[in-house]
Amino acid sequence: MARPERRTVRDLRKGNRAVLLRALYFVGPTSRHELTALTGLSAATVSNVTGDLLSDNVIVEAGLVDSDGGRPRVLLRVNPVYGYAIGVDVGETHVRVELFDLDMNEKAKAEFALRPGGHEVELVVRHILAGIEAVLADSGVAPEQVLGIGIGVPGIVESGPDALIHAQTFGWDSVPLGALLREGTSLPLYVDNGAKTMGQAELWFGAGRGSRNAVIALIGSGVGASIITDGVTYRGANSSAGEWGHTKIALGGRTCRCGGRGCLEAYIGAEAILERAGLPLDTATEQAQLAELVRSGSPVIDETVEYLGAGLANLINLFNPERIVVGGWAGLTLGHHLLTKIKKAAAENCLTQPFSTASIVLGRLGPDAVALGAATLVIEEFLLNNTASPARAAAAL
Numbered sequence: 001m002a003r004p005e006r007r008t009v010r011d012l013r014k015g016n017r018a019v020l021l022r023a024l025y026f027v028g029p030t031s032r033h034e035l036t037a038l039t040g041l042s043a044a045t046v047s048n049v050t051g052d053l054l055s056d057n058v059i060v061e062a063g064l065v066d067s068d069g070g071r072p073r074v075l076l077r078v079n080p081v082y083g084y085a086i087g088v089d090v091g092e093t094h095v096r097v098e099l100f101d102l103d104m105n106e107k108a109k110a111e112f113a114l115r116p117g118g119h120e121v122e123l124v125v126r127h128i129l130a131g132i133e134a135v136l137a138d139s140g141v142a143p144e145q146v147l148g149i150g151i152g153v154p155g156i157v158e159s160g161p162d163a164l165i166h167a168q169t170f171g172w173d174s175v176p177l178g179a180l181l182r183e184g185t186s187l188p189l190y191v192d193n194g195a196k197t198m199g200q201a202e203l204w205f206g207a208g209r210g211s212r213n214a215v216i217a218l219i220g221s222g223v224g225a226s227i228i229t230d231g232v233t234y235r236g237a238n239s240s241a242g243e244w245g246h247t248k249i250a251l252g253g254r255t256c257r258c259g260g261r262g263c264l265e266a267y268i269g270a271e272a273i274l275e276r277a278g279l280p281l282d283t284a285t286e287q288a289q290l291a292e293l294v295r296s297g298s299p300v301i302d303e304t305v306e307y308l309g310a311g312l313a314n315l316i317n318l319f320n321p322e323r324i325v326v327g328g329w330a331g332l333t334l335g336h337h338l339l340t341k342i343k344k345a346a347a348e349n350c351l352t353q354p355f356s357t358a359s360i361v362l363g364r365l366g367p368d369a370v371a372l373g374a375a376t377l378v379i380e381e382f383l384l385n386n387t388a389s390p391a392r393a394a395a396a397l
């Protein structure tokens, strides 16, 4: 039997703080009166907790709004410069580091190219640390104003102090990325799979906004998915849930980069598409090559649409999402031209009822949303466990 939870007054206060901060973050400027209605907290609690948040400089006043005949109401919002978040995208072809304020305005960016197959751990770690230094220097933001660093990586991320990464396509086997980075930075680190970070970005700010049950399907060189159930990313027992690219679409089919056969990624991943079309692999030209295949109506693309449709239908049959967001650079290239055909292929492979209640839409944040998504890992922690640091509050003034 589950032990009854003991909640102390401090827990309750922290919980109320998180509820109000979350409402202010996602709804935007809101009056105390509206916050009471939005959160179900009493007017006295809203008044107390927002008072604390204001004095900690976590939230600020944002103008006045008329109330029906009464005194104008003060609007409150999260202070966009209370702190900053750094997002890192470790991709196939680059390491990208971006620094955001709490409104997710990009303040600085650094990018390092990776050559094909050049994913040595030491090199990636060096690029990430150099990127962090560069965005801090370019933005003029002091390290103590940074709430944390979120990092989106390929493969499976075991949560824990070392953030162990298993990325077969990178040749990374139990790489302790968190521990390695900690030798170069003392800022809090949050590491997750890139598809999951992009999923959270689309869920919070893009095409997934407002949905409680969604799947964000990321198609680039690799193929992954972020599964959102009841508003929360589904992780599974060891955080590997969502390895959609390695679900089997053909028994004994094409060899996949994971070493298995017949994986979805071996058919709809960008490199797999180009390979099937007999084109040479070159990361510098692959985006143009794929766009040209789509434009010329290549039969390989027709076949890819069928595989993609079947893959999406599997997601719908398994998870009953209200929305599937197709993203990633290759997903967007295919989707911008072929969404109707993709939907048709999904319908043909899906149970009628769950298909009829699911919409398939394209990502809105573009293919570069992994770094933004990685930064949301930092924001998530800030919204959940914010206990103001006076030094930081002062520094943000």
Ligand SMILES: [Zn+2]
Residues within 6 Å of the ligand: 245, 246, 256, 257, 258, 259, 260, 261, 263, 265, 266
């Ligand atoms: Zn595979």
